[in-house]
Amino acid sequence: MVNDDWLTVNRENWDDRVRVHAESSFYDLPGFRAGASPLRSFERAELGEVAGKRLLHLQCHMGQDTLSWGRLGAEVTGLDFSAKAVEQARALAADVGLADRARFVVSDVYEAPAALPGERFDIVYTGLGSLVWLPDLTRWAEVVAGLLAEGGALYLVEFHPATDMLGEDGRTVDHDYFDAEPWRQDHAYTYTDGPALEKTVSVQFLHPLGEVVSALAGAGLRVEFLHEHPFTIFQRYPVLEESEPGIFTFPPGHPRVPLMFSLRARR
Template sequence: MSDTGSVTDLVENNRRHWDERVPIHTASAFYDLDGFRAGDEDIDRFQLDELGDVTGLDLAHLQCHVGLDTLSWARRGARVSGLDFSAPAVREAADLAVELGLDHRARFVTADVYEAIGVLGADAFDVVYTGNGALMWLSDIARWARTVAGLLRPGGRLYLAEFHPLTGVLDDAHGATAVRDYFSRGARTYDSPGSYSDWDAETTYNTVTEWHHTLGDVISAVAGAGLRVEFVHEHATIPFQRYGALVADGARFVYPDQCARLPLMYSLAASAPAR
């Protein structure tokens, strides 16, 4: 692990990493594009309940990757704009939108998340959405929150569903013991060959960098950007087997029965002030 290198270089390494994994992901059972084409969606039930009806709303999905969640919201009636820094991911998302006949209410653009206002438009959205495994790739969470605030119309909402920051500091086997410092910020650079969708995949760009943000960091950044926090909910379910001890519960994973549980995910909603 290393903490060296400029943020620009670290982000560029991350982009190469994600570019290379796009074809691995789209071919994988983990993403199951055939199932998605047939009508399946992979959004947690709690997300659907908490965000509610999106029919007729303009929704921006930041860090959208290959666009499955983005297009799920389009299927539910939203006009969606997906943004990601990986051009191959954006191409896959745009092609899938055309294939599914959703391109009339879905657009995808390649850009850094901090450029979203200039690319997507200020005060242009009723909802800004971000999903699993996005915030850890951002070096500046306060700047991200200001970007979200700039995208939202008066009265618009941020909704995010994210892996709980505790999951990044607990042991991989049981998810019960802290093996890293929860309060340690800064860049954490490490090697990650293969992919979470196929650990045996042969890959070249394996050096990645994450930035750890505590739950307090995220809430404070959102509030500091002028958004009113509506709720923060913690959840004991996660869409993949983050720890060896977790067991399947339908399409999600949970701690076993009679096991002391820790939060695996959290969701947050916040609203922009009316004018």
């Protein structure tokens, strides 16, 4: 199944997640419609001015991050392999008055060049929790490089792969950092509040940080920075404390590991 059907299995799983996520307090679509933004302040600072630029968001899900960049003045395109997620994103764009500056396309990442023939973007953005759904980062990086205009930049924000090594105490090393075997999971619930899923099986792929950087360098992109962050956006381990709304860190005295990272690489 992993070798042949991972894409089908994951698409079914994410199609099913849309009905749960759209009603969840985690995604808070009513709050977004009222003007709230899911973008973190460091993302806006690291990426810089986006007004007037063409921005492509790969694996955009229901489009909130995409539309948040649109609210900051970018001409945005969101791409996702779930038709149900794209349907929700298009409706959300209409709700917040961005239908004229936001486009959403159904495609998996590897087929993005065919879905957007000949198009080039000033910014390719990929947000949290995306890379684990891709088995081949070399191919991913080549797709990204091919979608960037000359001088354009990838901006990537992700959960740090070191977090997958640790046990629930956030201290004990329980898992092999270099484990390259796909993770087949069967979970009745998604990471948000809400009812159980009907399509519960998914397949994920873990990637060490060096693999991410090497794939981008191999595709001809120049890494401008790689920042590792001691905070995350949810209570990944029970010991984490909410140091400010929506930001979780280890308590004083607890050994810290990086919980997220952000990277910018330019063509």
